[in-house]
Amino acid sequence: MRRASLVLTLIAAAAAASSCDSTQPDRIEQKTASVFISALALAIDVDCFDVWEDTNNDFAPDLNTGRVQCFQSPQGQANQVPVPWRYSLVISVIREGNTTEELIATSLDPSDSIPDFGSLTPYDTAVNTGGSHDHQGTTYYLNGRQASTGSQLFVESLGIILGPPSVLGVSPTYDFTVNRGDTIIVRARKESVATMPGYLSVFPAETPPPRVQLEGRLLIGGQEVQPSGTVHGSGDDGASVYYSFTVK
Amino acid sequence: MSLKHWWLALVCGVALALPAAAQVEPEPEQPPPAPAPPEAPAAEPEKAPAKKATSLEDPPLHRWGGWTISGAAWSPELLGADEEVAVVNDPEIPHPLMLGTGSHIRESWRVAYHLPKGIGSVVFGYDSMEDEERAENALPGVFVFVESRAFPAFRGAFDDDLADGVSSGARRKTREMRIEFAGRAFETKLARGTWSAGYRSVDHNRAVEIHYLGIVPNLPPVIPPQVPNPIDPAVFAPQPDIVREKSDFSGSGIGGGLDVEFILHPRVSVISGLSVGVLRGKVDTQYTSRASFYASTPGVPLTREELFDILENGTGDEVALVHQESVLHAIRTTSESLPAQTFDAYAGVQVSIFRGFKAFATLREAYYQNVALYVVPNASKGNDRTKHSAGYEGYQLGVSWRF
Secondary structure, eight states: OHHHHHHHHHHHHHHHHHHOOOOOOOOOOEEEEEEEEEEEEEEEEEEEEEEEEOTTSSSSOOEEEEEEEEEEOTTOOEEEEEOOOEEEEEEEEEOTTOOSOEEEEESOOTTSSSOTTOEEOOOOOOOEEOOOOOOBTTEEEEEEEEEETTSHHHHHHTTOOOOSOBBTTBSSOEEEEEETTOEEEEEEEEOOTTTSOOGGGTSOSSSSSOOOEEEEEEEETTEEEOOEEEOBOOSSTTOEEEEEEEOO | OOHHHHHHHHHHHHHHHHHHHHTOOOOOOOOOOOOOOTTOTTHHHHHHHHHHHHTTSOOOOBTTBEEEEEEEEEOOEEESOOEEEEEEOOSSOOEEEEEOOOBOOEEEEEEEEEOGGGOOEEEEEEEEEEEEEEEEEEOTTOOOEEOTTSOSSSOSTTSSSEESEEEEEEEEEEEEEEEEEEEEEEEOSSEEEEEEEEEEEEEEEEEEEEEEEOSOOOOOOOOTTSSSSOOOGGGTSOOOEEEEEEEEEEEEEEEEEEEEEEESSSSEEEEEEEEEEEEEEEEEEEEEEEEEEEEEETTEEOOHHHHHHHHHHOOHHHHHTOEEEEEEEEEEEEEEEEEEEEEEEEEEEEEEEETTEEEEEEEEEEEEEEEEEEEEEOTTSOEEEEEEEEEEEEEEEEEEEEO
16 A cells, blocks of 8 residues: 555656646747838038019019929038938848748839839938029029938929838838847849939039948837948949848 | 766775675585474474565576576767867857757667576677757858868858858767676675676767858849849858768777676665776778859859959849859778777666566766777868767666576
8 A cells, every 4th residue: 555655656746747847938029120221422402492483573473383493502512411212122031940031022023013123212301491592584582491412302393203212112111020030131222323313413412423322220129230241332333232130 | 977987986886896805705504404393383484584585586597597688778878979060259269069969768788698507697788879969050140150170171151261050960879789708706695796708899880960051141132223133142142061071980809897786685786887898990981071162254263352242243244154163072081990998887776576587777887989080181181080989878777587
C-alpha cells in the first residue's frame, strides 16, 4: 500500500513537472512602419503675385484674372529646400526567420492604377507675405508672397499641376504593419529630368540640369530610426535611395 | 566534461578502489555444515533470510558458461566539438559565432559470454552517438559576420569578408565497438573489481556546412527610370558563399579498463569504471569553399564602388552585363594516418531487482581524442591542419540480465 502511494506520488510529481513548460510562444509585437521620401534641391527665392487687370483704364485694377505670376526676388538667393519630384518606389519586407523578400507595395506593378512615377515628394511650404512689383500697363501685381521655386505656388503659376504630395497615393507617409524582427527594405528612384516638368529651370539656381537629391526616412511606431544603406541620394539624374532596417 | 572533472572521477575511483582492495582478507574456512536436526522448528526462521540474500545473487554458471546482456539508454551531450562558423565583428570585442551541440537519446549495448568455471568473460560492446545541429543567424543589412571558414578570396557579398547572415549545419557521429576479455581483479565482502583488455575500433564522422549570406545587400535598385522595367532584385542578390568541410576517421587498437562494484547492500551497489584505449586510424578529409564575385567583363571582378556605380548610374545595357562568377577552392586528403586515444569512465548505482536481473543509473563520460582532422588550404598555397576531439557526457539508465 505504501509502495503504491509512493508510485502515485511520483507519477503526480512527474505530470506536474512536465506541465511546467517554460518555452512559451513569443508574443507577437506589431508596430507601424512609415515610409517618407522627400527631395532637396537648390531653389531660387521668388515673389509671386495675383495678376489683376485695369479694364477701364482708371489706374485701379478691377479684374482678378485668377492667375499667379512669379518673379525672381530682387534679393533672391538660392537655398537648399524641399522640391516636388516624382519617383518610383518599391517597399518590401523580409519576415523574421526568412531570407526572401515579401513585396509590400510598389508603383511598378503594371496591373495597378498607380503610374510608375505616381509618388511625389513634398513642396517647399515656406510662403511668406510680402514683396511688390510695379504694374506693367494695365496689369497689376497684388497680394505679394515670397516663396521659392520649390513651392506649389510657383510651380502651379507656371501651369504645371503635379498634384498633392503622396507616397504611393497616400500622404504624408506610407504606413504598414510589421512585427519585431522583420526587415524593411525601401528602394526609390527619382524621375529623369528629361520627363519631369522643368520648373527648376525657369530661374536656374545652378548650371542645368538641376541636382535634385532624394532623401528617405523611416519611422517605426512614430519614432524616426536610422536605417542601413543610402538614405541621401546623389544629385545625379535618376539617382536612387535604398535602405533597410530591422525592427527591434 | 572538463579535464578537472575527469581527474576528479579518476581520483575518486582510485581512492575508493584502493581501500577496498586493501581489505582483501583470506576467507575463513567454512566449518563443515553440521547436520541439522531433521525436525528442528528453530531452523526455519534462520533459513528464510539466507534464501532471500542468495535470491539476488547472479545465477551460477552452466556447464557451458553463461551470458549477460546489458542495454542502456542515454542522452549524451556532445562536448568539445563546437564549430566556429564565423566571427562576429563586434566593434567592441570581436567574438566567434559557434554552432553548438545538443543531445539525443542513444543506446548502448554490452553482451558478455562467461566462460565455464569462472575463467573469465568475452565481452562485446557497441556504442553509437550521433548529433545533428542547425543554426540560423541573420542581421539583414548589417554586415558583421566575418567569413572565417571560407577561403580568403572573394569572400563576402562585396569581397570584403563580411556577410549579414550565416546558416550552418553540422553532423557528428561516433561509433565504438569493443571485444574484450574480462576477468576478476579482486573480490572482498565490500567490493569486487573486474579488469578487461582487448580490441576496440572507433569510427568518427563529422561534417559541417556553412552558408554565408548577403540577405539585404542594399544595392542600388534597378528600377525605372534607369531601366524600362524593374529587374527582379534577386538577380543581383549576392550568391551565398558556401563552405563544406568533413572528416571521416576509422581506427582500431587496444584498450583496457577496470570496473569496480562497491556493495552497499545485497540489493544496492555503487558501480564505477575507467577504460582507456590507444588507436591507430586513417582519416579522409574534404574541404570546399565556393565564393563569388560580380563582373561585367567575364573574369574581371568589379570592386564594390564599380558595381554600385554601374547599378546606380549605368545604362540598361551596362546593367544587363553585370553577372556573378563562382570561384571554388577545395582540397581532399585520403587515408592519412592519425593516432587517437579513447577514455571512458562512469559512476553510478546498481540495484538488483531479482536473481540475475539488475538496473543501473550512471553518469558516463566518453572522450575520443584526435579523431578528426580538418585540412584547409591557406592563402600561401599551403594547408592548415587541425586535429579535433569529441566528448560525450550524459546520464545512462539501463538493465542487465545474467542467465
